[in-house]
Amino acid sequence: MGGGFVSLKDYEGEIYTCLRCGFCQAGCPTFRHTLNESLNARGRVILAKLYLTGQYTPDEDYMQRVLSCTLCDICKVKCPPKVEVAEIVEALRSELWRSHRDLYPQDIVESINSILERQNPFGVPREQKMRSYEGESSVLFFVGCSSSVYYPHMAENTLQVLRALGLNPTVLGQEEPCCGYRLVEMGAVDEFKRVASEVVSFLENRGVELVITNCPTCYKTLKEYYKRYTSLTFEVMHITEWLVKEAKFEGELSEPMTVTYHDPCHLGRSMGVYEEPRQLLESIRNLKFVELPKSREESICCGGPIRALYPELASKMSDEVVQGAIEVGASQIVSSCTTCYRSIASSAAFHAEVDALDLPTLLARALRRG
Ligand code: SF4
Ligand code: SF4
Known part of the structure; x- marks a missing residue:
């Protein structure tokens, strides 16, 4: 609409x-x-x-x-x-x-309060976010709460790749605000509008002209939800878009690897970013890319958004993704989303033949010829 x-x-x-x-x-x-x-x-x-x-x-x-x-x-x-x-x-x-x-599960209410009070949906102190990096002031690498708190190595690897390709963005660390997706996801629209307006003003006041993120949820939130009611003065790109459009990424693996790629709902169906991640994978020598049985528009949701509330149902969904990867003979399921990575990794842990791998880590490794 x-x-x-x-x-x-x-x-x-x-x-x-x-x-x-x-x-x-x-x-x-x-x-x-x-x-x-x-x-x-x-x-x-x-x-x-x-x-x-x-x-x-x-x-x-x-x-x-x-x-x-x-x-x-x-x-x-x-x-x-x-x-x-x-x-x-x-x-x-x-x-x-x-x-x-009053009918909302306590977990959700706490998550919403945590965004409003601590700038992350996980209820952890803001100080648990990753460290900051001073870079070009007009280019911001927006890490996202999930990577910042739980998977800082993904952000570090993203930064490594960007720097190797000539871009030195700023990382705000503890100062980075939460994009507020959980608010709009759960219906707290008034709270979301307030947060979105604060985030936009904060970034504009810092002179940000380009936001690059590796989180599909932050990407969709900043680029689509914010735009539903406000105009942005800065551009928002997913890391895969920037790497394909603005840089010439090439890499190589020291050992052959067969990988498949899982399209995150927020990056694929929501935002139409299907080609860029595949182009990046195909630019890595010694990497054989195979499609999942259900991919692109048909990609299966990993269950990540409901994992905390309905873990059994969510596990069945991520199991389905992992089974698909085994079917096509992939040893790694690459994801460009921390939520998907977490879900897929939890199911892949039960299968010796396949593992979850995040895209930034793979790209950093390919740049090192590792
Ligand atoms: S596919 Fe489902 S949502 Fe769409 S018209 Fe049919 S019943 Fe309704
Ligand atoms: S397919 Fe089912 S779970 Fe996914 S958006 Fe539609 S109703 Fe919700």
Whole structure:
């Protein structure tokens, strides 16, 4: 629908566009692993309609059905009239956050408070973010909370690659704000607008002209969600876009390696960045690239967004990705997303023949001819 945050009422037409055909069952991962129609896209459209027409008072079961949607958007790929189910779910959550906040799991409430108070969704002190680096003031490498707190090596490797290719961006470290995605994901839209406006002012005041990030979620949030209601004075690029468009990346591995690539929902289906990661992989000598059975638009969600709330369901989703990689003979599943990496690694840990590998680490290694 685009253009500003809209209420569930604004999606009424979209809700009635649903034909109830059920084609979305072929894509929706939360349906596929439960065979529960209320955990399918069609079921969630019906839940939204029931709320809109006042025929159902939300309870904990209702919340589970709404909150277990990963917003992966594959239902739209399968849907003949292209119903925007993920946007309907987002709008429904924004109603629920206003009217039934008491039904939200405590984990989510704490995560939201943590963004507002500590500039990260994990409840950890801001001081646990990675160190800062002084570089060109107009170019910012926006690390993202997940990498900054849990996987600083991914950020360090990204920085290494950028510097080797002639770019020396600034890294804000503890000063880096949270992009606020969790807020909009869970329906805390008013809080999100406030955070987004603060982040934009903060970056503008620092004279930032280009933001490069390796986090698909930060990328989508800064580039798409922020733009829904404000205009940005800086450009936002995913690291893979910058490396392909602005640099000439070439690398080599010391040993042959067969890798596959998992398209993160936020980078692929949401933002259409499919080619750049593949171009980078194909520019590495001694690397054989094989596609997953389901890739690009059809890529399977790793379950990352719901892992904390519904770990069993999320594990079934990441297991499916890993099984696909084993099927095509890959020894490494490369991801350009920390959330996907974490999910895939947790499933890959049960299989000796395959492992998860983050793209920045692979690129840094290929530059070193390692
Ligand atoms: S966005 Fe993903 S999880 Fe949510 S209804 Fe659509 S396919 Fe299912
Ligand atoms: S595929 Fe689309 S139109 Fe058909 S039931 Fe699912 S959401 Fe509705």
